[in-house]
Amino acid sequence: MSSAGATQHGAPLPEAPLGHDPTDDVLLQGLQFKARSQWALARRRFFRHRLAMGSLVILLLIFIAALLAPHLTSYKYDELDLANTGVGPTFAGRHFFGTDQLGRDYFTRVLYGIQTTGRVAFLVAAVSTAIGTLIGALAGYYGRWVDNLLMRFTDLILTLPALVVLLTLSALIGEGSPVKIAFILAFLFWTYLARIVRGTFLSLKEKEYVEAARALGASDRRIMFRHLLPNSLGPIIVNATLTIATAILVEAFLSFLGFGIRPPTPALGALISAGQGSMLDLWWLVTFPGITIVVICMCVNFVGDGLRDALDPTQQRASG
Amino acid sequence: MLTYIARRILLSIPVLIAMSFLVFLLVSLSGDPLASLKMNPRIKESTIREIEVRKHLDKPVIVQYGYWVKEFVTNKFGTTLLSDDPIAPDLTRVLGNTLQLVVGAEILAVLLAVGIGIYSAVKQYSVFDYTATTFSFVGFSTPVFWLALILQILVTNLYVSTGFRLFYTSGLNSATPGNFWLDRIQHLMLPMIVLSVAGIAQYSRYMRASMLEVVHSDYIRTARAKGLSERRVIMRHAFRNALIPLTTVVALDFGALFGGAIVTEFIFSLDGMGQYFINALQVRDVYPIMAWLMLTGGMIILFNLIADVAYGFLDPRVRYE
Amino acid sequence: MAEPVLSLKDLQVDFHTEDGVVHAVNGVSFDLYPGETLGVVGESGSGKSVTVMAMLGLIPQPPGRILSGEAQFGGRDILKVKDDELRTIRGREIAMIFQDPMTSLNPVFTIGFQLGEAIKVHHKEMGDDQIVERVVQLLRMVGVPNAEDRVDQYPHEFSGGMRQRAMIAMAMANDPAILIADEPTTALDVTIQAQILQVLNKAQAETNAATILITHDLGLIAEMADRVIVMYAGRVVESGDIQTVFHEPRHPYTVGLLDSLPRLEADEKWLRPIPGQPPSLINIPPGCPFHPRCFLREGREVCRTDIPPLRPAGSADQKSACHFAEELKGHRSKFADVAAEGPAS
Numbered sequence: 001m002s003s004a005g006a007t008q009h010g011a012p013l014p015e016a017p018l019g020h021d022p023t024d025d026v027l028l029q030g031l032q033f034k035a036r037s038q039w040a041l042a043r044r045r046f047f048r049h050r051l052a053m054g055s056l057v058i059l060l061l062i063f064i065a066a067l068l069a070p071h072l073t074s075y076k077y078d079e080l081d082l083a084n085t086g087v088g089p090t091f092a093g094r095h096f097f098g099t100d101q102l103g104r105d106y107f108t109r110v111l112y113g114i115q116t117t118g119r120v121a122f123l124v125a126a127v128s129t130a131i132g133t134l135i136g137a138l139a140g141y142y143g144r145w146v147d148n149l150l151m152r153f154t155d156l157i158l159t160l161p162a163l164v165v166l167l168t169l170s171a172l173i174g175e176g177s178p179v180k181i182a183f184i185l186a187f188l189f190w191t192y193l194a195r196i197v198r199g200t201f202l203s204l205k206e207k208e209y210v211e212a213a214r215a216l217g218a219s220d221r222r223i224m225f226r227h228l229l230p231n232s233l234g235p236i237i238v239n240a241t242l243t244i245a246t247a248i249l250v251e252a253f254l255s256f257l258g259f260g261i262r263p264p265t266p267a268l269g270a271l272i273s274a275g276q277g278s279m280l281d282l283w284w285l286v287t288f289p290g291i292t293i294v295v296i297c298m299c300v301n302f303v304g305d306g307l308r309d310a311l312d313p314t315q316q317r318a319s320g
Numbered sequence: 321m322l323t324y325i326a327r328r329i330l331l332s333i334p335v336l337i338a339m340s341f342l343v344f345l346l347v348s349l350s351g352d353p354l355a356s357l358k359m360n361p362r363i364k365e366s367t368i369r370e371i372e373v374r375k376h377l378d379k380p381v382i383v384q385y386g387y388w389v390k391e392f393v394t395n396k397f398g399t400t401l402l403s404d405d406p407i408a409p410d411l412t413r414v415l416g417n418t419l420q421l422v423v424g425a426e427i428l429a430v431l432l433a434v435g436i437g438i439y440s441a442v443k444q445y446s447v448f449d450y451t452a453t454t455f456s457f458v459g460f461s462t463p464v465f466w467l468a469l470i471l472q473i474l475v476t477n478l479y480v481s482t483g484f485r486l487f488y489t490s491g492l493n494s495a496t497p498g499n500f501w502l503d504r505i506q507h508l509m510l511p512m513i514v515l516s517v518a519g520i521a522q523y524s525r526y527m528r529a530s531m532l533e534v535v536h537s538d539y540i541r542t543a544r545a546k547g548l549s550e551r552r553v554i555m556r557h558a559f560r561n562a563l564i565p566l567t568t569v570v571a572l573d574f575g576a577l578f579g580g581a582i583v584t585e586f587i588f589s590l591d592g593m594g595q596y597f598i599n600a601l602q603v604r605d606v607y608p609i610m611a612w613l614m615l616t617g618g619m620i621i622l623f624n625l626i627a628d629v630a631y632g633f634l635d636p637r638v639r640y641e
Numbered sequence: 642m643a644e645p646v647l648s649l650k651d652l653q654v655d656f657h658t659e660d661g662v663v664h665a666v667n668g669v670s671f672d673l674y675p676g677e678t679l680g681v682v683g684e685s686g687s688g689k690s691v692t693v694m695a696m697l698g699l700i701p702q703p704p705g706r707i708l709s710g711e712a713q714f715g716g717r718d719i720l721k722v723k724d725d726e727l728r729t730i731r732g733r734e735i736a737m738i739f740q741d742p743m744t745s746l747n748p749v750f751t752i753g754f755q756l757g758e759a760i761k762v763h764h765k766e767m768g769d770d771q772i773v774e775r776v777v778q779l780l781r782m783v784g785v786p787n788a789e790d791r792v793d794q795y796p797h798e799f800s801g802g803m804r805q806r807a808m809i810a811m812a813m814a815n816d817p818a819i820l821i822a823d824e825p826t827t828a829l830d831v832t833i834q835a836q837i838l839q840v841l842n843k844a845q846a847e848t849n850a851a852t853i854l855i856t857h858d859l860g861l862i863a864e865m866a867d868r869v870i871v872m873y874a875g876r877v878v879e880s881g882d883i884q885t886v887f888h889e890p891r892h893p894y895t896v897g898l899l900d901s902l903p904r905l906e907a908d909e910k911w912l913r914p915i916p917g918q919p920p921s922l923i924n925i926p927p928g929c930p931f932h933p934r935c936f937l938r939e940g941r942e943v944c945r946t947d948i949p950p951l952r953p954a955g956s957a958d959q960k961s962a963c964h965f966a967e968e969l970k971g972h973r974s975k976f977a978d979v980a981a982e983g984p985a986s
Contacts, residue, residue: 161339161343161579161613161616161617163579163582164343164346164597164609164613165343165346167598167601168343168346168347168350168601169346171350171601172346172349172350172351245460245461249461249463252463252465252466253463253464253465253583256463256465256583257465257582257583257586257598269463272463272465272466272469276469279469279472279473280473280476280477283473286466286469286470286473287470287473290462290463290466290469290470293461293462293463293466294458294461294462294463294466295461297460297461297462298457298458298460298461300461301457301460301461302457537744538739538741538744538745539744539745539746539747539748540747541699541739541745542737542739542745542746542747542808542811543747544699544731545697545699545731545732545736545737545739546731546732546758546759546762546811547728547729547730547731547732547733547759547762547763548728548732548758548762549728549762550724552762557747557750560747560749560750561747561748561749564749634749635748635749636748636749636795636797637748637795637797
């Protein structure tokens, strides 16, 4: 695209004052991405940054509320109250999300459900990020047969029919336990990150500063963790964030079908499943846990999107 | 081109075989399919023994797999493990039902998403664009099964309060439908909407992104400089290019759709592929599970190929040798 | 002189970006006369491309905004006409050739289709056979071999030089009154550049169009242009007859530009680049935009406070936007003794 601008004159100009005119190009094309009217600009800022910040605050509030559940409600999550079965959402009766067929307070149950769901989601994100980063880093750094072996393994996981494996494994070894479910999800979720990390490591390991570090006698481990990893941190953080949202949705799906977390452990998907039988009368049993999932996932997605903007400008998520 | 297709098909055979073996192993090791029969006092010991012999359950898993391959190839997908029913007729029936559902949902999703994506890109940062973005975020964040339940509640309450039957909330047909196809559509509409929401959210973002990339390219400027109308610039020059990546994604998704929409079919009690799979999984009957897997896997591979061929068809720069 | 075919007055264009308002074009005026070639030269961000894009309604609004200006063409102000009317001008009466032939053609349509479309849109009455015939004829004219076969090929099957020929053919298609070539050879190999210039000359002769040649390449200007305008920071700083401007520049910037070029036949130890950087178009320095880099500004307050207008300086129609243009009287560039072909070596 660009040229030295001096080709007509035989020799390239030192500090040629008349180079190819990149600014003109930018003005004509690039600015269409970057530039917009004042109002659009304000909208964009709001959308990109305030939204992400606001979402983060809401998320923190939700999770703090979930952790403080014993102090926030006067009910226990499995406390039956047969005098107050099927009560609709009410402020006066302090049943904000109503009660179920057995008089259990659904607000309390949702708070405890968020605890479980949140723990599973964070665990999935942490474990899958660790696996993905490690495998990607090893494959990208060492290359050759290590790369081949690890990437073929990654491909194998990717080609497995995820749903079959997920449902079969959950049925087989999940046993309704949050930790086991989390590990099953993590086992399927790390592949995308591994490819990204591998890519960055592959391209960075040939850079001069890595060569310099190596020449100074830095160990492989030091180069990987001190020099290469920090450069992949942006995509890793963004991916971990978005994994939380996916994990929440998939866990809810599994628990709803009865393949995931099972009662008595409260989980949002299981709560919806429990409410399904009487949802036409006790609509709140289905509605509130579901809205909670939507709100949490949306906030996580917005935060992830904001992080991507801030940390990982080269990545364009087609789906988000 | 033909050699390319032939080579791709040949290459996919070992993938299918490896996949079938792994899943067979996984399901077989996941537990004794006869456990519940054994616990049932009314089932005779001899019946259980008969099944074990018929499906070679007393042999090692690798031998069982061999017998499955033989039965799969020679006997049209084989028979179920527990009741020895032929699988093919059931599979044909549920596939037909699933296709009506998922093809409808996919068409709905693609048409809406393409429209939304183009308009969002052309009016980037407009109120419409932000609204569409917000809705797609809601779409990504909404569990499909929950959306299905909420729609069921709404439609049922509408019927109860007004007596007006807009859509049905379960099954494929009424017992005595007036007009068979109208009745079928009334049954399939809600699941179709539920299924298409995620597709609209994803595809519209995709379309918007590729459209944005295209409308800022040099050749679009050239098209404008020629004096073409804005409509022709967008709908002919930009659209044709922006469609290329979306086509690939949709073709890939299409293959996966043959597996059925597990949770949607479950909630709306639709006799489709997903429901069929879940039922088989619940009784750990490896034969129908494998039949489902081979059909779905085959379709995924086929549509992968179709995606690549379509890509070459849409983008003249791509050539297959 | 004859009536100008295009007369641009006081064009101002801004772009609203996240970093601030970019003042891309700040009051540019020029006339284009029938049959002549007007060279527009300037460095990065001098606003030369934006100027012509704005006239043709090809800058996106927003972020772009045309603050003022008037462009008289064919008895109307094309900055004010409706989009529909402007479209009948674009590609028919004013045609453009862009810099990068690799990306300026749509990859999914054949060359023939894209050329045919350029004709069809302005000649709805023409039948498909006639259009194909005309397309082949055009491709032959610009020197595409086997034109009748190559119309059915896609852009990626053309080399860079062939694509630029196709772009030129497209621009010639409707016998435009004005041809605008925006860096037509910059993206091409040196050997191809010369060929493309020939084709461009031929296209000009064929259509008899007045031509605006936008480039950063003074050699190209010297070879092709009759008159030149020099742009800096969105303004015209000097204009005039090509010989006059090249031999006796009357603006310090033009002086600097010419001094920074090498001359092979002269025994030069150093090239003399202009010191400093082009100004940010968001914060253009007050007064003369060139003053931070100027060798005439020393101890002169007026350079820092007043924007110098473009006014007659030196001979004939030469104009300069420098408060002290008179001081350059008698200054002769190092190309002053070179014959008509200018500084190209």
